[in-house]
Amino acid sequence: MSLITVDTKLCSKDGLCAEVCPARLIVQSGDDLPREIEGAADICIRCGHCVAVCPKGALSNSLTPAADFLPAPKDLPTAEQTEGLLLARRSVREFKEKPVSREDLELLIEIGRRAPTASNSQNISWIVVQEPGRLAKIEKLCVDWMRPMAARAHYVRMADEGNAMVLRGAPALLVAHAPQSYPWGDSDSAIALSYVELQAVSMGLGVCWAGLVTRAAEAMPEVAAAIGLPEGQKVFGGLMLGHPKYRYRQVPPRVAARVLWH
Numbered sequence: 001m002s003l004i005t006v007d008t009k010l011c012s013k014d015g016l017c018a019e020v021c022p023a024r025l026i027v028q029s030g031d032d033l034p035r036e037i038e039g040a041a042d043i044c045i046r047c048g049h050c051v052a053v054c055p056k057g058a059l060s061n062s063l064t065p066a067a068d069f070l071p072a073p074k075d076l077p078t079a080e081q082t083e084g085l086l087l088a089r090r091s092v093r094e095f096k097e098k099p100v101s102r103e104d105l106e107l108l109i110e111i112g113r114r115a116p117t118a119s120n121s122q123n124i125s126w127i128v129v130q131e132p133g134r135l136a137k138i139e140k141l142c143v144d145w146m147r148p149m150a151a152r153a154h155y156v157r158m159a160d161e162g163n164a165m166v167l168r169g170a171p172a173l174l175v176a177h178a179p180q181s182y183p184w185g186d187s188d189s190a191i192a193l194s195y196v197e198l199q200a201v202s203m204g205l206g207v208c209w210a211g212l213v214t215r216a217a218e219a220m221p222e223v224a225a226a227i228g229l230p231e232g233q234k235v236f237g238g239l240m241l242g243h244p245k246y247r248y249r250q251v252p253p254r255v256a257a258r259v260l261w262h
Contacts, residue, residue: 001173003041003044003061004026005161006034008047011058012055013032013033016053017026017034020050020053022049023043024037025037028158035060051066092244094245095245096241096242096244098243099172100134100243105128105174108199108200109128109174109196117184118184118188124176125178129175138223141216142166142212143159154235169242170242173213174196175213175238176192176235176238177229177235180234185188185236186236188236205242206243209238209259210238210240214236217229253257
């Protein structure tokens with residue numbers, strides 16, 4: 001199967017498609033048109049860079065249909081605005097009694113699926129839990145998982161007194177999962193969830209990482225079942241989502257960066 005098709009009338013022979021291909025599957029020199037190496041279609045990771053970089057729209061890739069591409073945004077936030085967003089985000093643990101809309105959740109997942117993955121494998125899948133009874137069950141199971149842990153004794157005690165110490169009363173739980181055998185699940189999920197988190201903050205939503213749920217789901221099949229995890233999959237991360245009850249007006253201090261310069 002042929003991988004690339006070049007419009008000879010549009011191609012300027014600038015070699016950009018060859019330069020950006022991460023696997024060097026395209027070659028081009030001088031006045032020659034770009035061409036693929038033998039077996040390129042079997043090696044291509046479908047990143048789409050060869051198509052996205054062409055200023056003339058002269059190249060198409062049979063594995064990444066042109067109809068699936070979006071125009072690149074032109075109005076990007078400034079460095080100062082981006083810094084402000086990153087510094088202002090907080091781990092929110094107090095939420096209003098207001099659900100997150102289906103529209104907002106779908107947008108967040110759309111942003112998350114655009115995050116980079118190892119070799120563009122795109123193995124991350126998603127579960128959204130909003131049903132109150134299911135959230136309550138996950139909360140209880142996670143507390144039971146913590147009971148034998150001395151380090152979590154305070155959390156368990158607070159939970160027994162009626163405090164939501166795991167999901168914090170969030171109206172939505174977003175879980176990222178991938179095949180158990182996938183070696184890059186941790187890193188890919190962390191990147192995708194970070195995309196979701198920052199998009200959520202920009203939309204005025206509150207977010208907190210569901211680390212306890214992630215670990216409990218790995219240790220207790222009952223937690224994974226309550227989440228609705230498909231067989232053969234592993235939970236690699238999650239976020240609690242909701243509308244923040246309070247606004248934070250200062251940026252707390254952090255430990256100074258530990259850096260080695262060589």
